[in-house]
Amino acid sequence: MVEIGVYLPQVSLPYPDILARARSVEELGFGSLWFYDHLYSPGQPDRDSLEAWTLATYVLAHTERLHVGHLVLCNNFRHPALLAKMAATLGVLSDGRFELGLGSGSVEAEHRQAGIDWGTAAERSERLAEALGVLEAMSGGGPAEFRGRHYRLDGLPNLPAGPRPRLHVGGIGPRRTLPLVARHADVWSVPTYGLAGWEESRRLLDEQCAAVGRDPAEIETSHEAVLVLAPDEPSLAEARAGAERRYGGPGWGLAAGGYVGTPAMVAERIAETAAKGVSLFVFFTHDRADRRTLELFAERVAPELR
16 A cells, blocks of 8 residues: 655645644545745745644644654754754654654755855755764664764763654755665655656665665655646646646646546556555645545545555
């Protein structure tokens, strides 16, 4: 069986609406719900946008089975020692339902505006690599030791240790990202912009795994993608048009890697991708997780994936 998650960007959504969607996701059998981690919605500074960690904690507290995470947390916003403590605590409080996604940061403007160090791509990747090392060092409860250029631990405890969250690292960069995935990730998250060439990236990841002596089968592959689902062909055109308005930019990968169609078409596409080794699908729905689309998926797509 494949896992299906729902990505819900928390822009311009009051928290009761987010919670209602989260409960629908849980009730209808989806496995996970995902948020972004930005100080404000990129390109939409005048829109409401709830803080990522606080929101995930709130949703976990108001659900029972749903896994919740971020694609991805920005490493620059939280010292990794604090992040490790937060993750351990939330893992305990949620009975292991927290999923930890971490990246090097993607929006320079919010860093500049907040006075947070940005740095070059190489510097951000170096910080991320060290942060992943800190998380690993603290995952057993400590006392943790770590020596790096950016971070240092000296016998730091982390109790209660809590269940270790599944670690997601996203991106397709062959020089910096894929080596980090090979060394640290439980899940390699292929972002929307990388869907067109993800199979070649998977081959490169296998090479990185060989270089560090890791079995590539230990790393799950996840697709983050736009889902356009309609009950029949006549209504599909309207749904696709809505998706193109919301997710039409090249970074969203709608044309290159979106999952578009009727239930039968989408089920077939998911099955084809799963056969290539993808086990987790995290979908931006064309209508921001409208319950009608979630019900359609649960009733007519999910049964075909079992």
